[in-house]
Amino acid sequence: MSKLELKLSFWGLLVASFLVSSCKSTDNSILNPTSTNNTDITSVVQSKFLTNKGVTISVNGASITIKSDGRPNNHKSPYWGVGNALYEPMPSGHVINPNKMVAQNYSMTIPTQPTAASSHEATGLGAIGMALNGVAIFNDQEGPNTALDAGKISSLDASGAHPEQTGAYHYHVTGVNTTTDDANLVGFLRDGFPLYGRKDKDGSYPSNLDTYGGHTGATAEFPNGIYHYHTSNINYLNTGYYILKSGSYYGTKGTFTN
Ligand SMILES: [Zn+2]
Numbered sequence: 001m002s003k004l005e006l007k008l009s010f011w012g013l014l015v016a017s018f019l020v021s022s023c024k025s026t027d028n029s030i031l032n033p034t035s036t037n038n039t040d041i042t043s044v045v046q047s048k049f050l051t052n053k054g055v056t057i058s059v060n061g062a063s064i065t066i067k068s069d070g071r072p073n074n075h076k077s078p079y080w081g082v083g084n085a086l087y088e089p090m091p092s093g094h095v096i097n098p099n100k101m102v103a104q105n106y107s108m109t110i111p112t113q114p115t116a117a118s119s120h121e122a123t124g125l126g127a128i129g130m131a132l133n134g135v136a137i138f139n140d141q142e143g144p145n146t147a148l149d150a151g152k153i154s155s156l157d158a159s160g161a162h163p164e165q166t167g168a169y170h171y172h173v174t175g176v177n178t179t180t181d182d183a184n185l186v187g188f189l190r191d192g193f194p195l196y197g198r199k200d201k202d203g204s205y206p207s208n209l210d211t212y213g214g215h216t217g218a219t220a221e222f223p224n225g226i227y228h229y230h231t232s233n234i235n236y237l238n239t240g241y242y243i244l245k246s247g248s249y250y251g252t253k254g255t256f257t258n
Pocket residue numbers: 138142162163164170172
């Protein structure tokens with residue numbers, strides 16, 4: 001290598017390192033000034049998912065994979081079917097839908113340190129996250145561009161869930177076994193950020209939620225603060241149910257396979 005080449009590569013390195021460090025500080029301040037801590041969710045995921053009910057957790061470097069059979073193995077539902085130990089009748093005024101609940105083979109992979117995305121993808125049909133018992137979380141859509149309506153709501157059980165055609169049981173709204181009017185941790189969305197009930201841990205309803213239904217602050221599980229979603233605080237179609245999550249992800253969604 002000649003002297004000139006050495007000089008050039010030296011200046012190249014200097015410029016490159018300057019660019020990297022300036023990018024970093026710019027990204028943090030522009031994207032989210034209050035969430036630069038990149039909270040690690042690993043220990044909460046390991047302790048809060050119901051591994052005693054068949055959910056399995058594996059950590060691989062910067063990602064965590066959570067597997068389940070997708071059924072509510074910790075609570076009753078009419079969709080377990082008459083004769084099952086976990087069977088209970090539908091709430092009054094609700095009508096069981098003809099889809100039978102079937103065990104699934106879910107695998108959701110999320111980052112150990114979820115971060116804000118630069119562009120926010122809309123949540124779609126199918127699983128947008130997983131509750132602590134391994135059940136899939138769906139948004140407020142029941143089909144392509146079809147929001148849940150009163151008819152579909154009437155097929156939800158007391159947990160705000162029902163199975164779709166392939167038998168995949170899923171939560172759309174709040175219910176007695178996830179969250180009602182509280183600050184419960186419901187589960188994690190596919191971007192790795194946690195989803196909580198309508199309240200914050202101090203018992204108040206958050207008043208500063210962003211477009212994605214979340215904000216940064218302390219929770220029972222993350223006392224040093226983390227970005228987290230809240231379920232909607234709007235009584236959906238006056239049904240007494242509240243949508244768990246609609247709209248776009250705050251972070252970048254990981255994989256959810258079945
Ligand atoms: Zn549904």
